Amino acid sequence: MKIGIIGGGPAGMMAAIEASKNHQDITIIDNNTSLGRKLGATGGGRGNLTNKSVVPELYKSSSNFHYKELILQYNYQFLYEYFNSIGLITYHTDDGWVYPVSNSAKNIAEFLSNRVEASGVKIINNLFVEEIKLEKNSFLLKTKSTEKFTFDKLIIATGGKAYPQLNSSDHMLNIVQKLGHHIISSQPALAPIETTKQSTSLLNGVRFDATVSLITNGQRKGVNFGNMIFTEWGVNGPAVMNLSHFFHAEQGKVELNIDCFSGLTKELLDVFQTQKHQLLYINLLPFFPSKLINQLFKNSSLSKNISTKEFYQQFQHKLRSFFTLNERVIAVRDFSFAQISTGSVRATETDPQTLQSKINPGIHFAGEILDVIGPCGGFNLHWAFVSGIVAGKYV
Ligand SMILES: Cc1cc2nc3c(=O)[nH]c(=O)nc-3n(C[C@H](O)[C@H](O)[C@H](O)COP(=O)(O)OP(=O)(O)OC[C@H]3O[C@@H](n4cnc5c(N)ncnc54)[C@H](O)[C@@H]3O)c2cc1C
Numbered sequence: 592m593k594i595g596i597i598g599g600g601p602a603g604m605m606a607a608i609e610a611s612k613n614h615q616d617i618t619i620i621d622n623n624t625s626l627g628r629k630l631g632a633t634g635g636g637r638g639n640l641t642n643k644s645v646v647p648e649l650y651k652s653s654s655n656f657h658y659k660e661l662i663l664q665y666n667y668q669f670l671y672e673y674f675n676s677i678g679l680i681t682y683h684t685d686d687g688w689v690y691p692v693s694n695s696a697k698n699i700a701e702f703l704s705n706r707v708e709a710s711g712v713k714i715i716n717n718l719f720v721e722e723i724k725l726e727k728n729s730f731l732l733k734t735k736s737t738e739k740f741t742f743d744k745l746i747i748a749t750g751g752k753a754y755p756q757l758n759s760s761d762h763m764l765n766i767v768q769k770l771g772h773h774i775i776s777s778q779p780a781l782a783p784i785e786t787t788k789q790s791t792s793l794l795n796g797v798r799f800d801a802t803v804s805l806i807t808n809g810q811r812k813g814v815n816f817g818n819m820i821f822t823e824w825g826v827n828g829p830a831v832m833n834l835s836h837f838f839h840a841e842q843g844k845v846e847l848n849i850d851c852f853s854g855l856t857k858e859l860l861d862v863f864q865t866q867k868h869q870l871l872y873i874n875l876l877p878f879f880p881s882k883l884i885n886q887l888f889k890n891s892s893l894s895k896n897i898s899t900k901e902f903y904q905q906f907q908h909k910l911r912s913f914f915t916l917n918e919r920v921i922a923v924r925d926f927s928f929a930q931i932s933t934g935s936v937r938a939t940e941t942d943p944q945t946l947q948s949k950i951n952p953g954i955h956f957a958g959e960i961l962d963v964i965g966p967c968g969g970f971n972l973h974w975a976f977v978s979g980i981v982a983g984k985y986v
Pocket residue numbers: 597598599600601602603620621622623627628629630632633634635638639640641718719720721748749750751753754757758759760761762763929930931957958959960968969970971972973975
């Protein structure tokens with residue numbers, strides 16, 4: 592049985608390692624100079640490989656999430672033990688984000704590539720698969736190489752269009768569409784958001800935790816609490832990136848509602864009660880960056896000389912509005928700023944337990960090419976790793 596794996600990212604590499612337990616003749620083809628190029632750039636170079644809080648509820652698809660059982664079975668504990676079994680030792684931060692002990696994503700790409708090679712898998716780099724032809728009981732790949740590639744079974748793990756700096760491509764979606772699959776078009780996801788900056792002009796370079804909602808024509812489409820960073824063109828950071836995929840499907844007026852009060856409600860209210868005679872501005876200094884305090888005063892047109900008592904009398908029924916920044920969204924930044932893309936094979940056209948195509952039995956899919964979006968924090972690499980393991984196991 593000849594197995595071909597197209598795409599040598601985390602999904603393709605895990606598929607190769609797992610498939611080599613049952614098969615002898617496996618070839619992995621990737622268009623980059625080495626396997627795992629994107630993996631090497633993840634987590635700001637540290638490689639945020641998975642998350643202790645992996646649960647199906649945190650993943651999204653364009654319709655209902657199709658791989659609930661798979662995520663329940665191949666959860667954090669599963670991947671942690673799998674990593675240990677191959678010598679990939681990790682640690683986690685207090686909030687559950689998991690990294691390799693070396694803190695080097697590039698090391699992990701090299702490590703996994705080495706494990707693929709040691710499993711007896713043939714690796715072909717610098718080769719782009721242009722087409723797949725269905726032959727009688729086999730698949731013929733069209734490439735620029737003079738070598739003929741015919742396989743009995745295929746695993747397609749070509750990722751998405753995000754981060755074209757590393758030769759990412761969604762060309763495979765055209766190929767599988769020709770093979771009869773329905774596809775979801777590619778849009779940047781987990782990407783920063785450009786805004787008009789009308790109510791955040793003073794905040795460039797400021798970073799803090801807030802509850803951010805994406806509102807379309809008055810309706811809340813998504814909400815997220817976490818860290819955010821203000822830039823000269825808009826907002827960045829996990830709290831915002833996790834909402835970016837809600838923007839594309841929407842028409843009309845789209846706003847970000849940034850609630851700076853939510854993480855601090857009790858503490859702030861206590862101070863308002865106990866420090867009534869201080870200036871409000873002074874009472875806010877221990878809570879917020881000074882640029883943010885100045886922005887809140889500017890947006891509300893309040894005088895900086897207002898006492899806490901006066902402020903509280905005026906605002907006690909609309910406190911949250913004082914601490915909320917509303918920004919009009921212009922756009923989501925393009926693929927070169929995105930961590931993943933939405934472009935994918937329709938999930939319902941795959942078996943949710945084996946990831947085999949229902950349209951073309953003999954083809955399995957793994958990783959970002961499937962219709963799965965996880966939040967920032969290691970959830971997308973978790974999906975890539977475990978879906979690769981599943982495809983490799985059942986091929
Ligand atoms: C800057 C950045 C930081 C990130 N940080 C994190 C993080 O810390 N944690 C996290 O969970 N996720 C992170 N992600 C997302 C994560 O990298 C992806 O979810 C993951 O790489 C997807 O794995 P994959 O194997 O499906 O695809 P990929 O890693 O994209 O691998 C697919 C491979 O297939 C190749 N290929 C494509 N088409 C063809 C073709 N036709 N022929 C041959 N080869 C082809 C591609 O060049 C690529 O090498 C980050 C992404 C980026 C861009």
